[in-house]
Amino acid sequence: MSLRFNYRAVNEQAFRTMMTLEQYGGGRIKDKVLYELVKIRVSQINGCAFCLDMHAKDLMKLGDYADHILLLSAWHEVPLFTEKEKALLELAETVTLISQAGVPAALYDKVMEHISQEEFVDWIMVINTINNWNRIAISTGMYPGCFN
Structure with missing residues (x-):
């Protein structure tokens, strides 16, 4: 596998925009373990090795x-x-596979037993952001350690 190009260097504005989204979610979600679990799960579905590696390591920094x-x-x-x-x-x-069935009412109701509407929006932003990161990483050929 080889990195196609360093999108960060090629388009710094796009990288800064993504970082703004990342900082939003990271600042709003208090449960950092769940935050990382969601990022890992979405990255598993999308097959993003770079993000799987990063977020598994980030989760391990929070404990065993x-x-x-x-x-x-x-x-x-x-x-x-x-x-x-x-x-x-x-x-x-x-949400990652939203074209298959949307977000069913039963799932929405289940989620809302645990969080507020404001938190729901925050989580949707986090899920969308990691999906964006996955798509950038996969499209540009990123892999664990490619920037070392």
């Missing part, structure tokens, strides 16, 4: 979350995740 990372793709099957985490992971999956 190896089991969470290893079992994240099967979160439906294990009791490791809280009901709030499950609801937000399902929302992340559904």
Whole structure:
């Protein structure tokens, strides 16, 4: 695998715009573990090695979350995740694959048991932002360590 080009150097304004979105979400979401879990799950779905590597490492800096990372793709099957985490992971999956079924009312209701409407918008912004990062990374050929 080879990096096609460094989009950060080629288009600094685009990078700064993405960083503004990232800082918004990072500043609004208080549960940093769930924040990283959502980013990892979306990156798994999209197949973004660069973001998987980055966010798994970011999660590990918060504590020993190896089991969470290893079992994240099967979160439906294990009791490791809280009901709030499950609801937000399902929302992340559904929004990432939004063309398949939209966001069903039952999922919206499940998520709203755990967060406010304002937080819902924040989470949608986080999910959209990591989807954007994944698409940039995959399109430009980014891989773990490509900027080292």
